[in-house]
Amino acid sequence: MDVVKLDQALTLARQVADSVDILELGTPLIKSEGLRAITAIKAAHPDKLVFADLKTADAGELEAGLAFEAGADLVTVMGAADDDTVRGAVAAGRKYGKDVVADMITVVDDRVSRILEVSKFGVSFVEIHAGLDEQARPGYTIQALLDDGQKAGVPFSIAGGITVETIGSVRAAGARVAVAGGAIYNAKDPAAAAKALKSRAS
Numbered sequence: 001m002d003v004v005k006l007d008q009a010l011t012l013a014r015q016v017a018d019s020v021d022i023l024e025l026g027t028p029l030i031k032s033e034g035l036r037a038i039t040a041i042k043a044a045h046p047d048k049l050v051f052a053d054l055k056t057a058d059a060g061e062l063e064a065g066l067a068f069e070a071g072a073d074l075v076t077v078m079g080a081a082d083d084d085t086v087r088g089a090v091a092a093g094r095k096y097g098k099d100v101v102a103d104m105i106t107v108v109d110d111r112v113s114r115i116l117e118v119s120k121f122g123v124s125f126v127e128i129h130a131g132l133d134e135q136a137r138p139g140y141t142i143q144a145l146l147d148d149g150q151k152a153g154v155p156f157s158i159a160g161g162i163t164v165e166t167i168g169s170v171r172a173a174g175a176r177v178a179v180a181g182g183a184i185y186n187a188k189d190p191a192a193a194a195k196a197l198k199s200r201a202s
């Protein structure tokens with residue numbers, strides 16, 4: 001949910017809840033509304049996993065702990081961050097019995113090597129991710145993300161402009177989670193878009 005207001009996020013979450021397993025709060029939403037957004041989404045959807053896309057770059061244990069205290073079930077730490085930042089987030093995950101995901105956004109050179117390194121630190125999975133700015137460049141395709149997931153051979157999710165046309169290939173590549181943002185929140189009918197994505201992913 002890359003919206004910036006909590007009321008928009010609550011509306012979107014309600015619209016798509018029947019078709020998603022995880023509700024992910026995008027980084028802009030958390031920056032705009034703060035940790036209270038995590039608490040509010042979890043309170044409204046206690047049956048869903050709530051994923052706080054913190055993209056933590058430093059102070060991993062502190063930031064992950066704040067999000068877990070607020071109600072998050074999963075958080076992201078930057079895969080490109082210092083090793084101890086990733087380890088710190090994982091330590092918080094162990095303390096709270098929750099999951100930490102290493103977001104590989106911005107890691108493009110020798111991405112598979114870094115995926116293998118951070119996987120050893122105890123993250124639950126890695127998110128192989130092309131961000132919104134990378135996706136906007138001409139010629140972008142999701143294929144390089146899928147190829148690296150298959151090469152790495154560790155649990156992974158994919159984020160990078162997944163659509164109803166590409167989500168089948170994400171599943172076929174073995175991804176544990178498909179993260180779909182714009183394909184849902186930019187759709188005229190987010191509920192129908194989420195349902196269509198889910199039907200192609202199952």
Ligand SMILES: O=C(CO)[C@H](O)[C@H](O)COP(=O)(O)O
Pocket residue numbers: 001002026027053129130131132135159160161162179180181182183
């Ligand atoms: O984390 C993000 C951007 O940094 C997005 O939430 C993620 O990429 C999913 O959105 P989309 O499907 O529009 O790419």
